[in-house]
Amino acid sequence: MTTPRPDSGQPFGPAPAEDPLVLRLRAAGCVFAEDEARLLCEAAGDGAELEALAARRIAGEPLESVVGWAEFFGLRIAVEPGVFVPRKRSELVVREAARLAAAARAGAVVVDLCCGSGAIGAAVASVVPGIELHVADVDPVAVGVARRNMRPFAGRAHTGDLFAALPASLRGRVAVIAANAPYVPSAEIALMPPEARDYEPLAALDGGADGLDLHRRVAAGAGEWLAPGGALLIETSKHQAPTTAAILTAAGFSVRIMRDPEIGGTVAVAHR
Template sequence: MSVPGPLSSPAALVSALRTAGCVFAEDEAELILATARTPEEAVSMVERRAAGHPLEHVLGWAEFRGLRVTVEPGVFVPRRRTEFLIEQALAQAPRATVVVDLCCGSGALGAALAAALDGAEVHAADIDPAAVRCAARNLAAFDGRAHEGDLYDAVPAALHGRVGILTANVPYVPTADLPLLPAEARDHEPRVALDGGADGLDVLRRVTVGAPEWLAPGGCLLTETSERQAPAALQAFADAGLTARLAVSEELSAHVVIGVRTQGPARS
């Protein structure tokens, strides 16, 4: 889609975005104009957005809990509702000194926790190389590290039994529901960050099974789920030996399962 009119009339950019179906066309045009380094780049960004690319991929960043998080094309975009998970993590373990963020995507969760927990050792891991590169950039300011690999296989062994906060924003969309996702996610975010298997809980179960050996006494695991999946997710946490509860934000439509390692030695 071509943007009509010269950039000297920002109204042309707003019109192009509105015609493409962007509900917040004025706000998006303002962000694009503030981010673009040249008029030509602004026009190109509007054309990409009008073609259906996520705004965050077009801008190259997303705002997450007061941070400007780099988000590269092909990397999962952090959702505003996930800020609720961060709030719950900090409330549960406000003095955590070791943080691990699995299925880290852009590394937004690890960066947000690093910013709030001054001096914490932060590690992020993802199976997607593009996500790991992006997370490394976002964690660099906090001396955090990003690792490539499948869940715990990517985490340094020295962290066994030491993790105070373990976050895992796992993919939890049932495979059959993937075609129902908005086009921005379906067409522009990696399937590995979305597909949770037949019931959406395949990755969650793998994370919960391994969590006790990595968590410190009193350490917590937090993950998002849907309202429909919450009972089964809670059961998976309990089956792994974690004391589990569900936190809900109606405002953000967020459901977070929190599991705490309350007793017993870490498994080796």
């Protein structure tokens, strides 16, 4: 389906390479300038708004927060400035969490912890109907966005620090906990791309000295929330995976590591 350019009223597909907006985006370092120009035009209501959106993108703001959504697991996930943008690699968490939730009893409880926009929870619910979905984050701005993304799935969004955010009634009932806790070592934040470093909240990126402070806290607290046979999934990186696995093992879990090199995903899957 074509969409009219706000400044011309004419339908368009991908913006032509010689389009002035494409040239400006390319000069700013946008590798997929033609596609980005098309998305900016779709998001803008008129020429003035297009110019404002383009200026934000050229300044380095993530495209997803500029246009207000991110594509994730075939869904349009709402995002806002200052909220962590879901990454393609997290689709590995979704695939395994969905498999485990589908294998559990009907109405299984699924928790998306450190949820950001709630992308993982929404994606699981989109392929496993009937789950009882809860998402939680310490950032009230992120929780507000996650609440919007939960509406099609009757999910509930909670604000608070890890498990303290969850209703006490979930204790011992959760079939799957999926946690995309921050895991970038503090000293490596400065090495991240400016889109993340300068525009996403530090609390969603910084995992402490070795990047795994939150993994330790999640591993220590998860046991009392999981139902018998329940599973804890923690996204990690390839080089941190052995340490994440050791943390989970020390907390009493049996652990396997899953990887998907195509999307760069690594997940520790833990069972009591």
